[in-house]
């Protein structure tokens with residue numbers, strides 16, 4: 216498209232069944248925020264829009280589990296989510312919620328217009344039903360095997376494994392998520408969006424029209440679904456939580472959450488426009504508006520197939536220019552999960568790492584899952600902070616500001632003759648806004664963040680090469696020029712870091728005493744960014760080193776989650792078959808004490824023990840070396856099955872067996888008396 220007049224940037228509506236985690240941030244909100252901030256800085260008219268997604272089957276399900284009303288759940292998470300976004304510096308122009316009146320009205324009107332235009336198929340069909348729960352089963356109320364990829368935990372509306380969207384009746388071996396029952400079927404009336412009717416349009420618009428400019432992961436998914444053939448999808452549900460279907464004969468039915476949620480972008484824009492005195496329709500209905508949806512990969516089908524078909528069928532709306540969906544971020548090797556508490560939660564991060572929003576923003580951008588799934592690790596987070604933000608960016612600025620204060624009381628010196636190096640550096644600085652901007656406009660945020668760091672690198676290298684702290688002793692005039700050049704680089708960094716590191720950018724502008732005087736384009740266009748005689752302020756640290764103990768504490772927190780999850784999921788072995796008392800008395804179990812312990816050579820698991828069992832002191836080989844160090848268990852009382860037939864293990868004869876049990880973290884524990892007893896005492 217030719218230069219757009221305005222931008223409508225949407226970020227997926229987060230679902231209010233949990234707080235925001237780093238996956239959401241890396242996948243959606245940070246890249247969208249960089250994009251929106253960059254466009255504003257370059258003088259564009261921007262509406263950056265989002266809000267909470269508060270409908271759908273998972274909310275009442277969660278409410279039931281917690282014994283509260285759905286309203287309590289959505290209020291709680293909407294509150295946490297909204298506040299954490301604000302504190303993190305996500306610069307939404309509006310953050311709404313789908314329970315808002317304006318949204319109910321907008322979604323109802325949208326449906327009604329489509330209904331009146333004959334865009335739906337009305338059909339009575341057999342749907343899955345749970346007689347015990349007295350409820351139809353759709354979406355998250357039913358799980359079964361995905362007909363496309365075979366994943367056994369697919370939901371009724373979408374498979375989280377392959378991303379395919381389907382009808383609940385397509386599931387193989389469906390089961391009710393409420394009772395676990397195999398559902399029966401029952402007839403019910405619903406309204407369907409005939410996606411098959413829109414197939415030709417989707418082919419032309421995306422498969423032919425966006426082959427080059429859409430990300431290959433997005434294009435590829437869409438292509439595969441369209442080529443598989445699209446079928447009508449129900450846009451209504453039998454549910455008592457959501458937006459009532461605005462028709463007379465639709466008692467007890469609501470709009471499907473994925474019908475209403477994307478309309479939430481429109482409602483949120485309306486809310487914003489009313490507040491700001493703008494016309495919302497400009498942002499949704501004018502061809503010179505560029506609409507961009509930021510989402511994670513599991514939302515592709517809804518933003519590239521279903522919502523565009525709705526917009527097209529409705530008729531008044533523009534279509535997205537791009538849907539730069541990201542792949543998924545994982546955490547320390549495992550899939551992020553709200554239900555399993557496997558996450559770094561934004562609201563917790565903000566408390567545990569005060570004033571360090573930019574560190575997380577930077578790490579998530581530098582390692583964003585742009586073209587494939589990626590892993591967040593705390594060690595990498597620490598490295599990005601210590602080796603890049605502190606050692607390059609922070610170090611450069613600190614040197615410049617400290618030296619300027621030391622040599623010139625904070626007043627920028629007048630430069631003398633520029634060397635070739637100076638001129639090259641000053642020329643290179645002017646290129647950065649363009650280089651970074653191009654990457655951002657192509658949705659390559661990782662690359663853009665690396666270019667930002669390259670500007671800091673340029674500064675750091677310049678100072679390291681020119682060594683003003685040495686030159687000052689011999690050539691004070693030269694140092695004036697060096698510091699002058701270094702200050703120009705600092706000013707450029709303050710401006711171009713803003714989309715990525717907004718808090719740092721503001722802090723740096725404060726230190727350089729430039730407020731918002733310099734614009735993005737000034738860096739390229741202005742001859743001088745910071746004139747001689749301009750007074751700067753005292754140095755303040757932009758970033759600080761993150762110590763090992765801070766990182767270890769985070770890793771331990773995750774370990775604790777893992778243990779808690781394992782404990783919860785631990786399946787208790789079923790009881791063995793019944794035995795007679797005589798069978799039991801055959802076992803001679805005695806208390807003994809370990810006197811010696813050593814590793815059995817060339818084995819990982821085995822310890823050779825000398826155990827005093829009262830009757831005698833005997834050798835026992837035990838597979839406990841991964842849980843205990845030999846020196847730690849001398850004197851340990853243990854239970855020993857002493858009349859087990861001796862057996863040779865790795866060449867050592869073992870005369871009995873030590874009784875052990877498992878702990879939740881996968882280690883072993885001894886079965887020992889709670890008070891010290893004499894060796895040889897029987898266990899009976």
Ligand SMILES: Nc1ncnc2c1ncn2[C@@H]1O[C@H](COP(=O)(O)OP(=O)(O)OP(=O)(O)O)[C@@H](O)[C@H]1O
Nearest residue numbers: 227229230238239242510511512513543544551553
């Ligand atoms: N691990 C992740 N990596 C990248 N993007 C993600 C990740 N998890 C969620 N997203 C994206 O964040 C946006 C908001 O997610 P949403 O609130 O719908 O949660 P969700 O997908 O149900 O996640 P969860 O299952 O963790 O609650 C969506 O666009 C989704 O694709």
Ligand SMILES: [Zn+2]
Nearest residue numbers: 361364374377
């Ligand atoms: Zn699947």
